[in-house]
Amino acid sequence: MKKGVLYGIVASSKTRVRCVFCRVHIPKANKCIEQHTNGAKHKDNIILMTENGMIFRDDELYCKPCKRVMDEEESVSKHIDSESHANWQAAIEDLTDGEYIQLEPYLTSEKEEAFCEVCKKDINCSLQVIESHVNSIVHRGNILEKLKPLNGIFAVDNDEEVYCKVCDAYVDNTVQTILEHIDDDEEHIEWFAExxxxxxxxxxxxxxxxxxxxxxxxxxxxxxxxxxxxxxxxxxxxxxxxxxxxxx
Ligand SMILES: [Zn+2]
Ligand SMILES: [Zn+2]
Ligand SMILES: [Zn+2]
Ligand SMILES: [Zn+2]
Ligand SMILES: [Zn+2]
Incomplete structure (x- = not known):
């Protein structure tokens, strides 16, 4: 992404330019443009855009999560509060909570992928693809390997069980039962809380x-x-x- 003085500034008329990020017109003089792009509001809008997957594309403001070009009157902050955007935000947070999935690569660039830290791979950042990824056997298995050393879970001689040091108890050695133990076992959770x-x-x-x-x-x-x-x-x-x- 280019971030020069003219980042976000497009031609409007003979005498004026338009800032796509702030939805304002500015006199077409270097000094005015510079003053605007150095201003707090402009910078705040760029930060909001980067945190929310909005990009400058073809002289327009485009929201990747909502998959649409934003209306000319719609401000960045107003769009973030809009129902479609807020719903996406809530859904993606829900899906990726505790899943070691980094959304930054998707939100801050033109890339269409988020990054799964435990599988070490890019995943298309649509709700559907993320949902099937986090539920996949491979991902669950990788999450488990990440969580074992953080939860006092150890392999034992027989492969049928694992040992939880925190609870001094044995748990069946399947991805699901171990994850259930970590997430739902009362004693286990209480120990960590305390x-x-x-x-x-x-x-x-x-x-x-x-x-x-x-x-x-x-x-x-x-x-x-x-x-x-x-x-x-x-x-x-x-x-x-x-x-x-x-x-x-
Ligand atoms: Zn601006
Ligand atoms: Zn949006
Ligand atoms: Zn994964
Ligand atoms: Zn335990
Ligand atoms: Zn001390």
């Missing part, structure tokens, strides 16, 4: 504990200290004077 509450903004990391089966400690980055991973010990530590006085 832990996250406890370590929020405390610089305490569970990462190594969850990813390594034999690790018994969590790590306090602020104190450069290992703490045994149980609620009581972590609670004592984050309330201890040494931790509280240690600002890292």
């Amino acid at each position: 832990m996250e509450d406890l370590i929020e903004e405390q610089d305490v990391s569970l990462e190594r504990y969850l990813a390594n089966e034999n690790e018994v400690n969590v790590y306090c980055k602020r104190c450069d200290l290992e703490i045994i991973c149980d609620i009581q010990s972590i609670e004592n530590h984050v309330h201890s004077e040494s931790h509280l006085n240690n600002l890292g």
Whole structure:
């Protein structure tokens, strides 16, 4: 995408030009054009466009999610609030929530694809294609591999089960049952909720504990200290004077 002074500016009449992004006419003088394109409103509109999949194409403002050229009177912010655009936004967020799908490549360029981080591939960013992708066996399997080390899930000798360190329990080794355990098991979810509450903004990391089966400690980055991973010990530590006085 070119982003020079004339980005978004098109000819209008002998004496005036038009800014497609801001829906305004400007006198056709370099100074006026520069003043406009350096202005806050123009810059804000460009940011909104980039965040929302609107591009400058053939001297028009085109919305990729809505697949249409925008009306000349329709402002960028008004379009974002419009029903069709807002519906798309809500639907795509719903579909991609927790799925490691990056929408930025689609929203910020002419590309028609989003990027799936776990499958490491481009996917056409239509609701239908995204929906079938996130439900595909390959994607679910890749999501699971990504989530295992974040959830304390480990392979065991027999291939029929996996071990959840957090719950000290065995779970059937299928993509669906493991994902169900991670998303829906009450004990599992509660442990994470309680832990996250406890370590929020405390610089305490569970990462190594969850990813390594034999690790018994969590790590306090602020104190450069290992703490045994149980609620009581972590609670004592984050309330201890040494931790509280240690600002890292
Ligand atoms: Zn403008
Ligand atoms: Zn739109
Ligand atoms: Zn994928
Ligand atoms: Zn568990
Ligand atoms: Zn500490």
